[in-house]
Amino acid sequence: MRSEASNNLFCTKKYPWKWGVLSIVSACLFWLCIPLAEAQEGKSHPPVSKEESIKSELGVANPFFWEVRGEKGEVAHLMGTMHIPSDRWKRLPSTLLADLDQADAIYGELDLTDKTRMTGKLMERAMLSNGDTLEKLIGPEVYKDLDRYLQSRGQSALFMNGMHPKMAEMTLGLLDVMPLLMSGKPVLDDWLLQRAKAAGKEVGGVETMEEQIAALFSGTLEEAKISLGFTLKLLKQKESAGRKPLEDLQQAYFSGRESSVVKVIEEELRGAPEAQIKAMDLLLNQRNKVMVRRVHKLLKDHPKKRYVFAFGVAHFVGKDSVVEGLKSLGYIVKRRYAPSIME
Numbered sequence: 001m002r003s004e005a006s007n008n009l010f011c012t013k014k015y016p017w018k019w020g021v022l023s024i025v026s027a028c029l030f031w032l033c034i035p036l037a038e039a040q041e042g043k044s045h046p047p048v049s050k051e052e053s054i055k056s057e058l059g060v061a062n063p064f065f066w067e068v069r070g071e072k073g074e075v076a077h078l079m080g081t082m083h084i085p086s087d088r089w090k091r092l093p094s095t096l097l098a099d100l101d102q103a104d105a106i107y108g109e110l111d112l113t114d115k116t117r118m119t120g121k122l123m124e125r126a127m128l129s130n131g132d133t134l135e136k137l138i139g140p141e142v143y144k145d146l147d148r149y150l151q152s153r154g155q156s157a158l159f160m161n162g163m164h165p166k167m168a169e170m171t172l173g174l175l176d177v178m179p180l181l182m183s184g185k186p187v188l189d190d191w192l193l194q195r196a197k198a199a200g201k202e203v204g205g206v207e208t209m210e211e212q213i214a215a216l217f218s219g220t221l222e223e224a225k226i227s228l229g230f231t232l233k234l235l236k237q238k239e240s241a242g243r244k245p246l247e248d249l250q251q252a253y254f255s256g257r258e259s260s261v262v263k264v265i266e267e268e269l270r271g272a273p274e275a276q277i278k279a280m281d282l283l284l285n286q287r288n289k290v291m292v293r294r295v296h297k298l299l300k301d302h303p304k305k306r307y308v309f310a311f312g313v314a315h316f317v318g319k320d321s322v323v324e325g326l327k328s329l330g331y332i333v334k335r336r337y338a339p340s341i342m343e
Helices: 004-010 017-032 036-041 050-056 094-102 115-126 134-152 165-172 175-181 188-198 209-216 221-240 245-255 258-269 274-301 322-328
Strands: 064-069 075-081 105-108 202-205 307-312 332-336
Touching: 075 188, 094 188, 105 188, 115 165, 115 209, 134 165, 134 221, 165 175, 165 221, 175 245, 188 202, 188 307, 209 274, 221 274, 245 258, 258 274, 274 307, 274 322, 322 332
Parallel strands: 075 307, 105 202, 105 307
Antiparallel strands: 064 075, 064 332
């Protein structure tokens, strides 16, 4: 069981993890899942222009949206999402909303409609038990470094002491948007599924919670310790340069440019330890293969049913993406709403 101190901290109003863990992990799956092969190539991509940034503030001007057509008349759509709450999802293009309305089923990575069960599953891995603490698992040196960083942010490592090192690492990258994650506003995936459910459509997910958890918390504790140390170092470097990672990521997403998303994520892997590279492969490339197989099966089993598959946008870019995987199976996949100036 958790220690009494951990339980008290866990239930405080200041850190209501019981209701926030799902949002945090959902956000982190986008944050961590990237086109690994492209990141390792170190390609250079053009930055997002000021004009594109201003345009995107009006709504979602260039959503990541693809049309999929199969040889037997199958029609489906893919939608790249970002797991951060926003009111801008309500300002998607009307033609895209029409495609959503015509769909028979909306599938996400997971079926997010059963949050109580999902949160319970996540808690089993995200929070430590049997008297373990983060400090014990990562050692006093890394723990003190973590505490110094959090103290500079008006926090303390104490509030993470009941977390698994992987959970602590993910939470670090989301400190700036924590109030937003706790606001109750839906992430795009959740908004799409809730909208579809309210319309009486079929909703579901192509993965199980157990599969995502296995990918997210893969590796040894020593690897988790190394990864946490690297992320902490990276965040301190960014802070000293006056940069906020999620702001860059959001700007890239709302620009609609695939290359800009890749560019932002590439920076997160530059100089990463082998443990983190291996984790990225599990979180992205290996999951993409499973997603392709399951999307293909749904389309073949129900060729007359129109599906929309909404996953984190990183699953749809790069040579090992879901888009490329479906093309290799004979589907015609074309992007819509792309910016006028592409790579």
